[in-house]
Amino acid sequence: EDFEGWNGKLGKGKKGKKTLGEKLKGSEVRGRVNGHHQENDMENLSLFEIVKLGKSATQSVVDDWIESYKTDRDPALLELINFFIHCSGCKGVCVSEMFRHMQNSEIIRKMTEEFDEDSGDYPLAMAGPVWKKFKLSLCEFIAVLVRQCQYSIIYDEYMMDMVISLLTGLSDSQVRAFRHTSTLAAMKLMTALVNVALNLSINLDNTQRQYETERNKSIGKRANERLELLLQKRKELQENQDEIENMMNAIFKGVFIHRYRDVIAEIRVVCIEEIGMWMKMYSEAFLNDSYLKYVGWTMYDKQGEVRLKCLTALQGLYYSRELNVRLELFTSRFKDRIVSMTLDKEYDVAVQAIKLLTLALQSNDEVLTAEDCESVYHLVYSAHRPVAVAAGEFLYKKLFSHHGPEDEGRPRRGRQCLNANLIRTTVLFFLESELHEHGAYLVDSLWDCASELLKDWESMISLLLDEPYPGEEALTDAQEAALIEIMLCAVRQTCECHPPTGRGPGKRVLTAKEKKTQLDDRTKITEMFAVALPLLLAKYSVDPEKVTNLLQFPQYFDLEIYTTGRLEKHLDALLRQVRDVVEKHTDKDVLEACSMTFHALCNEDFTIYNRVDIVRSQILDEQIDKFHRLLEDVLQEGEEPDEDDAYQVLSTLKRITAFHNAHDLTKWDLFTSNYKLLNSGLQNGDMPEQIVAHALQCTHYVILWHLAKVSEGSASKDDMVLLRRQVRAFCLMCQRYLNSISTVVKEQAFTILCDALLIFSYQIVASGRETLEPLVFSPDASLQSELLNFILDHVFVDQDEDSSADDEANKIEALHRCRNLLAAFCKLIIYNVVEMKTGADIFKQYMRYYNDYGDIIKETMSKARQIDKIQCAKTLILSLQQLFNEMLSDLGCNFDRSTSAFCGIKELARRFSLTFGLDQLKTREAIAMLHKDGIEFAFKEPSPQGEGGPPLNLAFLDILSEFSSKLLRQDKKTVHLYLERFMTFQMALQRDDCWLPLISYRNSLQTGADDDTLSVISGMSSRSSARSRRSKPPAASKRKLPEGTCESSCSSSDVSVWVNHEQSGPHTPVMMSSPHIVSTVLRDAKKLRPEQGYMGVYSMSNEMQHTPLQQPRRGSGLMEDDEEPIVEDVMMSSEERLDDLNEGMDFDTMDIDLPPSKNRRERSELKPDYFDPASIMDDSVSILSSIYLFIHSLIHFIIIN
DSSP states (O other), rough: OOOOHHHHHHHOOOTTOOHHHHHHHEEEEEEEEBOOOOTTOOOGSSSSHHHHOSSSOOOHHHHHHHHHHHHHHHHHHHHHHHHHHHHHTTTOOOOOHHHSSSSSHHHHHHHTTOOOSSSSOOOGGGGGGHHHHHHHHHHHHHHHHHHHTTTGGGSSSSSSHEEEEHHHHTTTTTSHHHHHHHHHHHHHHHHHHHHHHHHHHHHHHHHHHHHHHHSSOOOTOHHHHHHHHHHHHHHHHHHHHHHHHHHHHHHIIIIIIITTOSSHHHHHHHHHHHHHHHHHHHHHHHOOOHHHHHHHHHTOSSHHHHHHHHHHHHHHHHTTTHGGGGGGHHHHHEEEEEEEEGGOOSSSHHHHHHHHHHHHHHOOOTOOOHHHHHHHHGGGSSSSSHHHHHHHHHHHHHTTTTOOGGTEEEOOSSSSSSSHHHHHHHHHHHHHHHHGGGGGHHHHHHHHHHHHHOOOOOHHHOOOOOOOOOOOOOOHHHHHHHHHHHHHHHHHHHHHOOOOOOSOOOOOOOHHHHHHHHHHHHHHOOOOOOOHHHHHHHHHHTEEEEEEEHGGGGGGTTTTHHTTTTOHHHHHHHHHHHHHHHHHOOOHHHHHHHHHHHHHOOOOTTTTHHHHHHHHHHHHHHHHHHHHHHHHHHHHHHHHOHHHHHHHHHHHHHHHHHTTSOOOOOOOOOOHHHHHHHHHHHOOOOOOOOHHHHHHHHHHHHHHHHHHHHHHTTTHHHHHHHHHHHHHHHHHHHHHHHSSSSSSHHHHHHHHHHHHHHHHHHHTTTTTTTGGGGGGGOHHHHHHHHHHHHHHHHHHHHOOOOOHHHHHHHHHHHHHHHHHHHHHHHHHHTTSSSSSGGHHHHTTTTTHHHHHHHHHHHHHOOOHHHOOOOHHHHHHHHHHHHHHHHHHHOOTTTTTTTHHHHHHHHHHHHHHHHHSSSTTTTHHHHHHHHHHHHHHHTTSSSTTOOTSOOTTTTTHHHHHGGGGGGGGHHHHHHHHHHHHHTTOHHHHHHHHGGGGGHHHHHHHHHHHHHHHHHHHTTSSSTTTHHHTTTTOOHHHHTOOSOOHHHHHHHHTTTHHHSTTTOSTTTTTTOOOOSOOOOBOTTTTTOOOOOSOHHHHOOOOHHHHHOOOSSSSOOSSTTTTGGGGBBBGGGGGGGGGHHHHHHHTTTTOOOOOOOOOOOHHHHHTOOOOOOGGGGGGHHHHHHHHHHHHHEEEHHHHHHHOO
């Protein structure tokens, strides 16, 4: 508090050290030497560069500046002004002449003019550790500067006035860099001043208290001199406080009021973050409604990061109980907004909103209504784990953290302990939420805050097994089932140590401490449930739901404990109970749980294996012998089995099938018995559908286990032959059952048949398993057709529009089954088990059934394209042709192209076009083949009106035009020439409405292809003079096109690959070579010498051109010599960028038609030879060129014919 002494120290300076003012002498601004920084000479660096490097301590940098300010304040202040300007990324310098004669606004205007706007980057917006550290250094510099100047310099009415005025002016600039940097600096300056004001307030209170104490003394003991000193000190402190308040008001009103609603989110974030600091640091001055309202209003911001900063700022206030009292009005006003933010689309915002409500709940339990709490409760079931965990903590604080006086005397264990009561509360909450299948989510949400409660399995077991005390309410049946499910989920979470499926990234690497905890918990679980599980199974053996959950506990046991803990008798009791359950139940889930229990216990690594294996073998022997006896009786009678016999066969078959899923039963030869059963069902047609369905499933398991045995390499040749016969016989059996009258049987047979075909496809020999090649089974054409017809008859059908609740549930279940059937067949397509063209009937349903199956069909198209682009394109066009033929059969040949049917086909074609992505080079051959097939289809059928009329399918060209945008420019011309091969002279002159599809399709091919043609006649345009002005080499300017251009055209060299491929019929004649040069640029075009002619680059030998290619090879691209065209579209300017765009592109992206690029920077990288004259031609030249093109095409057509 010795201000005079402090001021004296500041005025003396440091001996032997050069002050900052002395460093400035002889130059206006410290900065660079010889145009570059000298890092070894810190004296030659500017203040900005020193702070940026961060090599010097901020304290010493500030001390040096203060010394220079004491010596000569104008140069020091000039250096500080330039520091803020340079921090904004401005290269301009404010010199002393400007500082003396110009206002701040004029200086800012001058700096704005010198600002480099080529790049939008500036220090605060740049990425990387250097600039991140710079931001921290800048904030620290401002804080230390104010702290070191707080006793003298900030009150000199010069330095602070200049800095605040400068920052206020910069914060109002239209240049984002100035505005962002100055706002950050001003807010940090304000925070530092708030700290100074807080210290002054404390000193003022202390001084006032000392003065009151001294004045209250008796006259004899009172020291008048001390009273005068205290009065003087209080007056100085009050004056200083008034000055600080004026400074803060200037910053708040000049910067914060305008910038907290700035258009840039980062600036708004800075303002809200700092005002939160002010309210927390100096609550007496700032924690009132006048300042809180800004935070409340900003909670409605559109940017998530701003809303997030509002919540974190408020959390610092709500955390303190003393500050909470002052937030009552704010809470009542903005509580609804905070509650609604728990459902924010930004998960981070939702998490912080829930945490803020939790803090508010701790201070006042009644601040939230029951409706507010319920809106947070259901978030414990959120798929986003941080949101769920935050909601779990809120739930725990609200329901479990309050203990009354009556809880003090509760026992520590048993059903009357405190945890037992909390477990009851958890069960009640779980039941009231009506989301019973999400028990794992509830446990995971509470795990971080209530793991001790959820691990209290002793209390849970006590609640289930112990009798209730007198006056205690027993658990209901639903509560017991819920408690068992919660207990199972807690055990699973303990042993697996990762969140449930759908929440979180999955398994993670555990630390050593976590692994030890996991082992200890697993041991505790085994010791506890090894004793309790048999008792629980005995009590609830008749309840399928409870038994299913209880039978899953052994999967998490440490089986070694049965031996080391001498718990064999409890193991025997468990096996007896499981055997009992197998005999009592026929429910699929229960039987599969029993099967998995034996699978978990039958581990050959433990000594209990023999004990468990004996019981398992006894159960299976009994069931299989029973099945054989019952089957013989049923087959010998030759009549339809009665209900009792059918029930016995079905229940036994269910048990065998459930065990066969997890256990190898091949030694019992179940294939023969099941095959007889299935064959009898086909011959007599009287077998119950459930028996047939389970027999199909069991036979499928038999074959899979046999395959697993053969794949190990230990099987003999006879085993291989036997399995091959079984596979073919079983597939034939499934095919025959596709025509069953039972829907259940048909769907089961279809699903199993698709799985079998996929498993025994050619891919079975992959990964070095060539020995399994005899097992490969490929479906013939009739089987493929039957599978496809099954999908069309059972999947793509319209459901009845009935809105009752039961029917709605049935519709959802039926849709789920249909999706599984469609997915099973689509897997056959993408793995080449069936021919890809069978997918045409699937793809054509894409638009009609988009809501139900759109995702499956879209993924199938994507996978099919990865397998074979050309074949996939042919399949897509085939699907459109099928729809077109169906439309013709329904509407006739004189249909209206505005009908919904035709528009639907065209929209489907547009969707198909989008799936090819942006990279035209990758899909070049596929798109070309698609147009070829489409053109052939359009001219395939003659006109129904006789000669002179349009072909029957001519309207298909209107649909085909949707794919024209995917053609490269040179390919458009090639396709156009191929189209002309099917046209007559009269067709080219027709302008009637019936010929509009042909006209529109030709126009779609000529849009962009004309540019290439015009490059041939560029000498006729005014561009020749422009080219000469661009330093075109003389040899190139005088070059003339040689004769025989059509033989030298690169674009036609490989066109024969797809034009001549599969030519048949009079409508697909051999295509002539292109008569014009295609304007293209090779990869190494920049390396060409000027004397190399254009034709020299692209010329090909006649032998190469006239060599017919029998079949297009995948991998040899269509028109490979033209792989690098000049691409007009700005989206196609970078091949690397295209790969990135295409890689992450979804199928259903919008079709964006970009105008021709006017980007001269891209064009300037090319040689003048390769300029496209059409892009800068005037209208008159364009019209003349179009006339020339038409005449040229007409003459060419006459010559050919």
